[in-house]
Amino acid sequence: MSDDTDKNVPLRAEIFGAAEGTKVLVLLHGFGGTHHIWRQVVASLRDADPCLSIIAYDLPGHGENLDAPDSGPPKRAAQLITADLTRRGVQHFHLAGHSMGGAIAALIAISTPERVSSLSLVAPGGFGPEIDIKTLSAFAAAETPEELRRCLGAMSAPGTVMADDDMKALAASRAQPGQTSMLEAIAAGMTRDGKQGQLPGEWLEKLTMPVALLWGTADSILPYHQSQGIPAHFALHTIVDGGHMLPEECPETVAHIIALTGR
Template sequence: MTDGSTQASGQMPGTAGTPPRCLPMTESGPADSIGAPVVLLHGFGGDASGFAALQEPLSAVRRTLAFDLPGHGRALDWPQRGGAGVAARAVRDSLDALALDRVHLVGHSMGGAAAALIALKAPERIASLTLLAPGGFGREINAMLLRRYAAARDRAMLEPVLEQFFGLEFDLPPLVVAQAAEARARPGVTQALTEIVETLLDSRTQQTLPVGSLAALEAPVKVVWGTQDNVLPTRQAHKLPGTIATHVFDRVGHMPHLEIPEAVTRLIREQLAHG
């Protein structure tokens, strides 16, 4: 049993040395729990800490690992920067380094697209797939907002941009703004995000995933969206194949894991039961 969370910069807790090509991670929950662990992949401009509200309750029943994706957080200096494809390869390498053969994957936005790519590449490793406002489900994307977010360098620039990521009735926590501003103060962060955002965009649109192939996966797939998503329109969740369970929440924006963490946790726990 682990007590609380362990933060590691590419290092397995309790072991000497660094596994090859392992992303930095925050690990929590019982290391000897029965069942595949939960792996959490954040969205563009985020990091592992954004999943704290999910990791705490999930860790009561299952080992959980939240990675910092290339060019983000503790992986700012990862050898290769890029969007969902780069993140997917880095996560697969990390799962290999940690000897994790099968996992429950949860991904938000860009991390959702990365999780989907991992599932398509190695379906036998996926116990379940939970995608929170994922990228790649349609061509439309708020490219202007993402570029402004990538270029924001201080709190004055960040706060009005961050507000656009949440539902209209959600009170943006000051801590979220403070943490984002603190992260942007690090040398090289805005440069990295400015580079990465262009790999996500095709001018003013985004590349799409083969949704039909996702629907054909044997593992259960859930998609979670908010009706007030100002980054990726909710209609991308409409009329998905019937084998994909779609959960659309009213008055929720692009950050369901922060806006409605209890509901999202419940949906993930349903996936654990299936797995």
């Protein structure tokens, strides 16, 4: 999927745990976020399996990978991440993605199925045409902790508390020169005539690794009914009254399902 030139484009990621020869899990966050969204999920996973090695990327065009070349389209992000894993010597891995990161994770699994041991998709993009692009566009332009908290609150189940430290960290990421303009450009390319692009069903049907799909029934960004009609071998985990930000709303549940899928 990626060409040889991408192997010379290193991406930054936070790595939890050791080392070569251990089980590797790759985490991909959603649009407008950073890898810090997985903080509580990572803690639960590491408690359950201290030998697990986790690579949590900032998506190309986001956070510490703002400067990744040609960032924006999910297909390009999948190319760059796949090439970076090759550069790191990671040939086989478990994979989980949230929202836009879920669409990217699915593209990686579709293009290199022999490398992906399991796939966990958390409210993923690309499973239906509907998307609340108005809220996502507002999130792209948000800069202060208060603005970010307001946008994330609109995406989350009622009562979800966003930690102050997380909002400050996200605001610091947004303060990078060019970050909000990059996010606004990515948001502008997400839809055509108000609809998001969809992953072809025949591509998903060909996936043979264990696949879990997690979706909240109160998701206002990507509606829950997009989880219907999935391939029969996908395991659907319905989060009753869950919103879009499941890694922050119910991190222990998300961690449990990722671990269960990767057994």
